[in-house]
Amino acid sequence: MNFHILTLFPEMVEKGLNTSVIGKAVDKGRITLKTHNIRDYTTDKHKKVDDYPYGGGAGMLMQAQPVFDCFSAVREEIEKSGGKSRRVIYVTPQGKRFCQSMAEEFAQEENLVILCGHYEGIDERVLEEIVTDEVSIGDYVLTGGELPAMVITDAVARLVDGVLHNAESAHTETFYHDLLEYPQYSRPEEWKGKKVPEVLLSGDHKKIESWRREQAVSRTQKRRPDLYEKYERSSRCEAYLLQNKLHHIDMLETIRRGNAEILYFGEEGALLYEKNSGAYMITARDEESGKRMISHILPEGRERLEGVFSDFPGNSNREVTLFVSHQEFMNDFLCRQFGLLVEMECTQAVYTRKEPLPVKKGMDIRKLDERFLPVLKEHYDTYVEEGYVEERLKAGVMYGIFEREDLAGFIGTHKEGSIGMLEILEAYRNKGYAKALESFYINLHLRNGWTPFCQIKTGNERSFGLQKSLALYPAKEKLYWLGADESLV
Ligand code: SAM
Numbered sequence: 001m002n003f004h005i006l007t008l009f010p011e012m013v014e015k016g017l018n019t020s021v022i023g024k025a026v027d028k029g030r031i032t033l034k035t036h037n038i039r040d041y042t043t044d045k046h047k048k049v050d051d052y053p054y055g056g057g058a059g060m061l062m063q064a065q066p067v068f069d070c071f072s073a074v075r076e077e078i079e080k081s082g083g084k085s086r087r088v089i090y091v092t093p094q095g096k097r098f099c100q101s102m103a104e105e106f107a108q109e110e111n112l113v114i115l116c117g118h119y120e121g122i123d124e125r126v127l128e129e130i131v132t133d134e135v136s137i138g139d140y141v142l143t144g145g146e147l148p149a150m151v152i153t154d155a156v157a158r159l160v161d162g163v164l165h166n167a168e169s170a171h172t173e174t175f176y177h178d179l180l181e182y183p184q185y186s187r188p189e190e191w192k193g194k195k196v197p198e199v200l201l202s203g204d205h206k207k208i209e210s211w212r213r214e215q216a217v218s219r220t221q222k223r224r225p226d227l228y229e230k231y232e233r234s235s236r237c238e239a240y241l242l243q244n245k246l247h248h249i250d251m252l253e254t255i256r257r258g259n260a261e262i263l264y265f266g267e268e269g270a271l272l273y274e275k276n277s278g279a280y281m282i283t284a285r286d287e288e289s290g291k292r293m294i295s296h297i298l299p300e301g302r303e304r305l306e307g308v309f310s311d312f313p314g315n316s317n318r319e320v321t322l323f324v325s326h327q328e329f330m331n332d333f334l335c336r337q338f339g340l341l342v343e344m345e346c347t348q349a350v351y352t353r354k355e356p357l358p359v360k361k362g363m364d365i366r367k368l369d370e371r372f373l374p375v376l377k378e379h380y381d382t383y384v385e386e387g388y389v390e391e392r393l394k395a396g397v398m399y400g401i402f403e404r405e406d407l408a409g410f411i412g413t414h415k416e417g418s419i420g421m422l423e424i425l426e427a428y429r430n431k432g433y434a435k436a437l438e439s440f441y442i443n444l445h446l447r448n449g450w451t452p453f454c455q456i457k458t459g460n461e462r463s464f465g466l467q468k469s470l471a472l473y474p475a476k477e478k479l480y481w482l483g484a485d486e487s488l489v
Pocket of ligand 1: 090091092093094115116117118119120121122135136137138139140141142143144145146148
């Protein structure tokens with residue numbers, strides 16, 4: 001991931017970030033961190049970048065021209081290297097409050113541009129022209145945007161694959177699953193008469209895990225009632241979905257992996273927004289219930305439902321282009337309402353055990369990088385959304401199986417979390433590669449603490465057979481992907 005920071009004080013940002021974990025991530029090439037001095041772009045012969053505000057008032061304002069030219073140069077640089085500057089953040093005390101889920105959202109980007117203001121801020125016109133997100137780090141006013149830019153960069157960078165030493169730490173720490181982290185202790189066992197809780201010395205991992213969970217829950221309840229309320233909701237929603245685990249595994253995993261906005265759950269069913277894929281997921285008791293839930297995500301005429309959560313930001317103005325419907329009776333209504341088409345009918349299959357699967361010895365399985373894009377594009381024809389395979393490769397979720405140095409097959413994780421995109425190239429079929437690759441990949445998901453699942457397209461008997469041989473249980477019901485792309489139907 002590449003961070004581009006536009007500032008009048010580049011050395012401040014560089015000195016602040018080029019040490020410790022983030023500095024090492026830069027050295028290892030996991031992230032790049034580039035500062036751009038806005039002053040280098042001023043056309044003023046005295047190198048001036050600020051002026052008095054029209055209408056009077058205290059202080060000076062950064063002018064539009066140098067900011068715009070600096071941004072244009074950065075955009076050009078990003079585009080030259082084949083990227084896009086989709087998110088341009090202006091750090092400002094007037095912005096949306098920065099939080100962990102925003103960090104997770106930003107971590108999905110390949111390039112992040114952060115603009116730092118100084119003095120009294122920046123001429124409004126250039127902000128209107130280039131900024132996509134205004135972000136504040138809290139309700140106080142700082143002298144400049146450099147510290148906020150550093151805060152955001154640090155929080156986002158540590159979520160990038162390979163930046164943290166121990167990937168698990170991001171899964172247990174504060175804010176993951178809307179819980180604060182449990183208390184921690186290190187040597188010595190006794191300090192100033194205070195002993196480390198007995199259970200942590202017991203070596204019983206199950207007991208330790210459940211003690212930590214209890215601590216995290218009670219600590220959150222005491223210290224952050226607002227967060228606890230969110231945690232409680234997702235737990236209740238999970239309990240509801242667990243009534244039919246196999247059929248709801250996508251929704252359950254979306255919540256557990258921290259990618260869900262729960263828009264509604266209650267007597268009528270459940271409605272989620274999956275943040276990575278932009279898909280809405282719905283399960284409804286009956287058609288009328290489903291329609292009532294949907295009314296909640298429509299910008300106009302929202303019906304208030306018992307149990308509807310209306311405090312999720314932005315859920316009313318988002319464009320609806322992708323729906324996962326868990327009951328056929330909802331499809332007609334969803335298609336009409338959002339101009340969608342039923343693109344795929346499938347069945348979810350779930351690996352319900354905790355034990356890893358054996359992987360046949362001598363199998364050469366590796367993570368794939370962008371060099372494999374042409375061959376993946378050539379052989380993966382099921383999903384034709386523009387740029388999808390490339391995005392998955394860049395997300396670092398594609399793995400390949402090799403015979404000598406030749407790619408024999410590949411597998412990946414879809415944006416919404418299911419295992420898929422499995423293809424064995426024709427010349428390498430019937431050699432046990434699919435089984436080895438999927439077993440390896442299931443183990444990878446298990447290591448992340450996830451429940452592995454996949455979605456089998458109706459009629460794909462080969463895949464059904466493979467999933468059965470790997471002990472994945474299929475749901476009884478069908479699942480429907482509804483999208484706006486006619487070419488997929
Ligand atoms: N006059 C501005 C206002 O009242 O909104 C405040 C300007 S502040 C003194 C200068 C710069 O510091 C801002 O342009 C912004 O980039 C940055 N800044 C200050 N406080 C911030 C905060 N809490 N979060 C994010 N950025 C902040």
